[in-house]
Amino acid sequence: MAFNSQRRVHLKSTKGNGNSFSLSFLKVLFVCFCIIVISDIVLLLDINKEHIDLEDFVHDGGKDFVAQNAVIHVEDAVQDNVHLTFDLTTRSNIKVANSHKQEENIESGSGSAYLTMYGDHRVKLSLAALPKWLQDYFAWHRSETSTKSKEADTKYLVVSCVGNDKCGGFSDRMRALPFYLLLASKLDRVLCIYWSRPFGLDSFLQPLPSGIDWRCPADFYPLVDKEKSSKLQEKYKHYTAFPSMRKLTAVQASEETITVISNSADRFYSIGFSNNDFDKINRSNLVVHAYSYEQTMPLANAWMHIPLIEHIFKTMFEPIEPIAKSINATMTSLGLVENEYTSVHVRARYPSHGLKNILGDMRKATQHDKGDADIKFEGKYKNYLTNLGKNALECGMMLKPSNKIFFSSDSIDLTRHFIGKPVKLGKEETEYKPLGIDSREEIRHLDQRGKKKIDHVEFYPLIEDLLIMGGSQCVAHGIGSFGSFGAGLAGDRCRAIHRSPVNGGPEKCPNGREHPGVANITDEDLMFEDKVLELGEGRLPPAKPFNMLELEFHASDKGNIVSME
Numbered sequence: 413m414a415f416n417s418q419r420r421v422h423l424k425s426t427k428g429n430g431n432s433f434s435l436s437f438l439k440v441l442f443v444c445f446c447i448i449v450i451s452d453i454v455l456l457l458d459i460n461k462e463h464i465d466l467e468d469f470v471h472d473g474g475k476d477f478v479a480q481n482a483v484i485h486v487e488d489a490v491q492d493n494v495h496l497t498f499d500l501t502t503r504s505n506i507k508v509a510n511s512h513k514q515e516e517n518i519e520s521g522s523g524s525a526y527l528t529m530y531g532d533h534r535v536k537l538s539l540a541a542l543p544k545w546l547q548d549y550f551a552w553h554r555s556e557t558s559t560k561s562k563e564a565d566t567k568y569l570v571v572s573c574v575g576n577d578k579c580g581g582f583s584d585r586m587r588a589l590p591f592y593l594l595l596a597s598k599l600d601r602v603l604c605i606y607w608s609r610p611f612g613l614d615s616f617l618q619p620l621p622s623g624i625d626w627r628c629p630a631d632f633y634p635l636v637d638k639e640k641s642s643k644l645q646e647k648y649k650h651y652t653a654f655p656s657m658r659k660l661t662a663v664q665a666s667e668e669t670i671t672v673i674s675n676s677a678d679r680f681y682s683i684g685f686s687n688n689d690f691d692k693i694n695r696s697n698l699v700v701h702a703y704s705y706e707q708t709m710p711l712a713n714a715w716m717h718i719p720l721i722e723h724i725f726k727t728m729f730e731p732i733e734p735i736a737k738s739i740n741a742t743m744t745s746l747g748l749v750e751n752e753y754t755s756v757h758v759r760a761r762y763p764s765h766g767l768k769n770i771l772g773d774m775r776k777a778t779q780h781d782k783g784d785a786d787i788k789f790e791g792k793y794k795n796y797l798t799n800l801g802k803n804a805l806e807c808g809m810m811l812k813p814s815n816k817i818f819f820s821s822d823s824i825d826l827t828r829h830f831i832g833k834p835v836k837l838g839k840e841e842t843e844y845k846p847l848g849i850d851s852r853e854e855i856r857h858l859d860q861r862g863k864k865k866i867d868h869v870e871f872y873p874l875i876e877d878l879l880i881m882g883g884s885q886c887v888a889h890g891i892g893s894f895g896s897f898g899a900g901l902a903g904d905r906c907r908a909i910h911r912s913p914v915n916g917g918p919e920k921c922p923n924g925r926e927h928p929g930v931a932n933i934t935d936e937d938l939m940f941e942d943k944v945l946e947l948g949e950g951r952l953p954p955a956k957p958f959n960m961l962e963l964e965f966h967a968s969d970k971g972n973i974v975s976m977e
Contacts, residue, residue, distance in 0.1 A: 557602060571603065710955045756846070808887075
């Protein structure tokens, strides 16, 4: 405005003098041209600065980045379940820009692969919220895999799923990732992930330019016999954490794993649990917490993903382009904006014993869970699922009544039953229209073993639902680890569990199941006689005991749940 005002004064003073006016006007144009050129150069330099080098970040501790940008308060963030607090103006600008990109690309038919909640722009922020041992390991991992001259000497710890390994579904396979990272850091081995059943992880997710490359090197692939389980491989060794028939504490199992593998000179050594038992993984992840927090650490329960998974995931993974484009198209069409909606997920086919009485026998229920048996959406089966869905929506509504609700399930029939239709929730019967996707087939279970040959593209909706949940402000999920994974990616800051872990039936909210509490960290929680007082700096602030009042669930005069702010 000031420039325009000056230009008007100048023009008035030169009125009637054509030559003087022309000369002045040319000067103004020249000045404008210079300003534009300089602005473009500055903008280009700023864009180049956005490329984040993980190793440089760890070396400077991320302090300059945090101080200069003032977009994250790490200490407060970790105390609030690792919650990153972004500058509101910056976040708003990102959302607006992303929304415009989506609309333009969808209209042109090309689609956008840029996501606000996953991508290279999130790496540095997530690193800042991780404990120092993990920051250091990621920097070392990056250095080892980016230096070609070292490649032949680098040793790898391989997280494998081959042959008839009991790997479980997508979330089951990812729950132990923090524990594997701790083992790899203690062993000075580069962690890599190799799945052959049904497809490689890189069929769905990819490494980030500023993160770490978790893919195994090319010379590992010819060593794998895909018909044999990990423990029967002949060209590389495998260790099973928590060996069967032995009762070990998590610390003892961790020490034994490290001792055995550290004595091996083999370039590749694979690691895994015998059946991804949730209890053993939980106890192993508590060893991770003992090294990551000061004084007190969060506990883990049932199928929970630990709070650190949000930032571990965002440092290591982003969806491949087709999945990212589909997520963008879905969120744009449904009007979903990151951190401004609630996700409600129902794992309808699990647990199998919950469906046994309805379907007639356990075998049929198990086949149905794995996608090998279709059941008509009618009668007792329909009533059972719709009761689960209605209660799940009630729990989601209670978390943040003003939010839109994104509904997803491994039953497309249940999803179609609820989305886009009025449903009255709460004692006041507030009307909602849940949002969701009905233009797809059934969600595939990653451990599906039917005879029918499946293309990897058929698993895209599974990943899409998970990552959309990860962009939520709040998540209401049931039992099993898939919904818990989505809540973990969203930071576990606002969640509810809407089913009983005992019988799988609906359970009213709030019920307190979503927060397992905290425990004091003692020397007994550490390996090889490490001492809590000798761990040094760089651990996360103490975890806070959970108090139900912190949720701010509160009752009206009628006694019904009104809101959670």
